[in-house]
Amino acid sequence: MNNNYILQTTKLSKSFTQSSGDKLQIFSNINFNLEAGATVSIVGSSGSGKTSLLQILAGLDSPTDGYVSIDGENLQQMNSNQLCQLRNKKLGFIYQFHHLLPEFTALENTLMPLIIGNKSDKQGKEYANYILSKLGLGKRTQHYPSQLSGGERQRVAIARAVINQPKIIFADEPTGNLDNTTAHQVLDIFLSLQQELNTSLIMVTHDHEIASRTQQKLTLHNGELAN
Numbered sequence: 001m002n003n004n005y006i007l008q009t010t011k012l013s014k015s016f017t018q019s020s021g022d023k024l025q026i027f028s029n030i031n032f033n034l035e036a037g038a039t040v041s042i043v044g045s046s047g048s049g050k051t052s053l054l055q056i057l058a059g060l061d062s063p064t065d066g067y068v069s070i071d072g073e074n075l076q077q078m079n080s081n082q083l084c085q086l087r088n089k090k091l092g093f094i095y096q097f098h099h100l101l102p103e104f105t106a107l108e109n110t111l112m113p114l115i116i117g118n119k120s121d122k123q124g125k126e127y128a129n130y131i132l133s134k135l136g137l138g139k140r141t142q143h144y145p146s147q148l149s150g151g152e153r154q155r156v157a158i159a160r161a162v163i164n165q166p167k168i169i170f171a172d173e174p175t176g177n178l179d180n181t182t183a184h185q186v187l188d189i190f191l192s193l194q195q196e197l198n199t200s201l202i203m204v205t206h207d208h209e210i211a212s213r214t215q216q217k218l219t220l221h222n223g224e225l226a227n
């Protein structure tokens with residue numbers, strides 16, 4: 001284990017057994033290392049297995065073979081409770097659709113991971129306000145999702161993903177629902193925040209222009225992850 005690596009995979013493979021009984025191999029033997037603070041994107045054609053890989057890297061699904069280590073801990077040796085704790089403490093998630101709760105304000109949505117973890121206090125609120133203003137939403141903290149634009153909603157989703165100061169953010173098509181200009185604006189703000197917090201980023205996208213904004217771009221093709 002290299003101490004500089006926040007995430008490592010060893011001989012990671014995933015297959016599904018189809019109703020016919022045939023095996024569908026999605027990827028196999030993936031060995032991938034992510035340095036702390038680094039940003040990487042994973043591109044590949046539709047159905048190549050990007051989301052399946054991301055879910056396994058984040059401990060939301062299990063590989064068929066091999067294992068994932070995050071911060072020196074082997075995910076495949078953890079029970080579901082330990083995985084849940086690891087995700088809450090060390091990981092952040094951003095999806096194509098913001099999944100904000102409509103009955104809560106931007107500030108409350110940002111605080112949701114702390115509220116769920118019973119850790120929402122004055123300091124948490126101050127930090128949430130700081131993050132929201134960094135994301136250009138200082139004057140929108142009391143707005144409900146329906147009162148925000150698409151790009152603003154996605155920025156609240158980013159604020160929610162970083163509120164726990166995660167070691168890694170997993171993003172699945174984070175700008176997929178935005179027009180090109182807004183997508184790049186949101187990414188600009190997100191990447192400057194990611195650098196400030198020294199959080200690592202693994203982003204799945206089908207958009208090569210968006211992917212080129214990360215330090216490394218990997219392609220999942222025919223079950224292999226390559227430069």
Ligand SMILES: Nc1ncnc2c1ncn2[C@@H]1O[C@H](COP(=O)(O)OP(=O)(O)OP(=O)(O)O)[C@@H](O)[C@H]1O
Nearest residue numbers: 016024026044045046047048049050051052053206
């Ligand atoms: N639970 C499952 N059972 C069987 N096959 C599955 C299951 N989940 C995904 N697959 C198959 O695995 C392959 C990879 O799916 P995945 O969603 O990871 O691809 P993707 O690269 O993210 O695609 P897209 O860009 O279209 O979202 C697909 O062919 C899909 O049909």
